[in-house]
Amino acid sequence: MWDDALKENGQCWKRFCAPFRNVQEGSAMLVTTRCPNVTKGVGTMGPVILEGLKDDVFWDFFKLCSFGSEGFNNDHEVERIGRKILPKLKGSPLAAKTLGHMLSTDLQASHWNSILESELWELKQKETEILPALRLSYMYLPFYLKQCFAFCALYPKDYKFEKACLAEIWVAEGFVEPQGGVPIQDICYQYFEDLVSRSFFQKVNGRYVIHDLLHDMAQKVSEHDCFILRNKSDFDKVPQNVRHLYILPSSEFDDSNLLRLCKYTKLRTLICKINLGKGTCFVMDHWCTKLTRMRVMSCAFTNELPDSIGNWKHLRYLEISGTCNLKRIPSSFCWLYNMQILYAKKCKIQSLPTDFDKLTSN
Template identity: 85%
Template sequence: MWGDALRENGQCWKRFCAPFRSVKDGSMMLVTTRCPEVTEGVRTMDPVILEGLKDDVFWNFFKLCVFGSESSSNHPELEHIGIKKLPKLRGSPLAAETMGRMLSMDLQASHWNFILQSELWELRQGETEILRALRLSYMYLPFHLKRCFSFCAVYPKDYKFQKERLAEIWVAEGFVEPQDICCQYFEDLVARSFFQKFNGRYVIHDLLHDMAQKVSEHDCFILRNKSDFDKVPQNVRHLCILPSSEFDDSNLLRLCKYTKLRTLICKINLGKRTCFVMDHWCTKLTRTRVMSCAFTNEVPDSIGNWKHLRYLEISRTCTLKRIPSTFCWLYNMQILYAKKCNLQSLPADFDKLTSLQKFDKELG
């Protein structure tokens, strides 16, 4: 559980627990968290503090991550280097896997010493030793992988990524092209344990997500509640708006001042007011390249102002019936997802979108 589980003065947690009030004697609920406020808010007994793996178990796991087996007899010098720095990882399997994959890229003592003696180990920014280790693994990624991974901080924890869809967005952002190279970048990040496969999709471990947010804190931001509007970085480039009953159009219009925005992911449904808000965004946020919205009943004529737009997704079922003719001014448009919309027709000049590579739709 995360701290936001206790939002609305704990009412969210109470609603979650409501179905479990009628249970058999002896039933129990196990809650895991890294948030002290959650511990105090939900516990009915003293918490059990989980420590890292014991040294011998951790060392064997670390060697497995680096060498592919628990034997390091062929690399005595590397074993000596690794043992000295192992305490820094505090027994965290994730830190061992991430750091181990990075060290396994080059089994030379000079490479290991360079990384493990890095001054990043000595950072004092309120981070845990584990986060510093993970940040170190990020710092030694190639630049193109850094940029692709740090962008993922705009998505919330536990988000399920689709490889091809994320690759399309990376291309739209201008991080790299063509898309098949982006898919290879994704696989490179998987190989380094920055993504983990989960039920056919991919997730980012919570600690790695924390690290991604740390390294991209001025570029990426997630709006979860009304108070977050006062925390948005002035030069933010990638923004995600999560569903909240606190949001209304007056809040969302405040985003018009962030004119450097390139990515806008909007997960809320304002009903008939959606077009009104989008009209203002299209007028003011003219550098937008990627727009993903959950719902809109109408696309405003002002969308023609988004000359840099390359990716547009309308993800949920909605009553959108037409696309305005000004949409055909978007000569950089590459990807359009509108499969769940009730489109009746397309503009006459739709064939002028010469950069369009994919249009996923069903015409009524």
């Protein structure tokens, strides 16, 4: 749980608990959190503070992450360096998995020693934080994986990613380069599986999530490029050169708020989960006029696309995810010669412009 569950004077938490008031005697609810405020606000007993793994168990786990079942092969120098790295991981299995995989790519003592002596360990941190270890794991990724993963900071914590959908967006953003005759989707899937194997994604019920600490790290490395708008006050925190923006549903947002985004002319990605009703087309018209570098646009609702959408010459991906009364696509849509994907599955589109078949970008 995050501390935002305690907003509205705890009413969110009370609404969540309402269905559980009549339960079998002896039932219990286990809450995990990184926020001390949560333990005070929802706990009925003292919190149990989770420590890292004990040294001997953690060492065995770290060896498994770094060398698999083969062990150190009597390389005492590497083992010596590994034991010096171990305390820096604070007993965290996540740190051991991410850093261990990275170390396993080069078993030379010089490589391991460069990790041990990295200046990132000197970052100011609390005693239990493992961000330097995760940051190192990120730094040693190939560049093409770095940009793919850093982009995921755009999405809120606990977001459930679908591999196929994220792969399409990576392509639209220009993160994936063709490799001979290999289908570009296959290249994307390989990128994704590489990140999964390094524990940057975890599979949960057929979808994928990013661990909270890795999400924190992703936000740190992309703090000038990606931003999430949660409420009205966040408009004053948007980085001037932001490139990717996610707008969460909020009753605080209205036309005037969203029109302020027109000044962020370097925007390439806009994911908007707000239903402004009839005002949506008005806002989009201004976005289409001012934000001319857009590559990916996803909106939850719109009953009309403005004629000015033809200004988005770089647009490659457009999604309308909610159920809408969108009935027509304007003829200016056919000016989008880079368009690759249009999703409007829940819309009631009755007609397409006559030149629609000329949109053949792939």
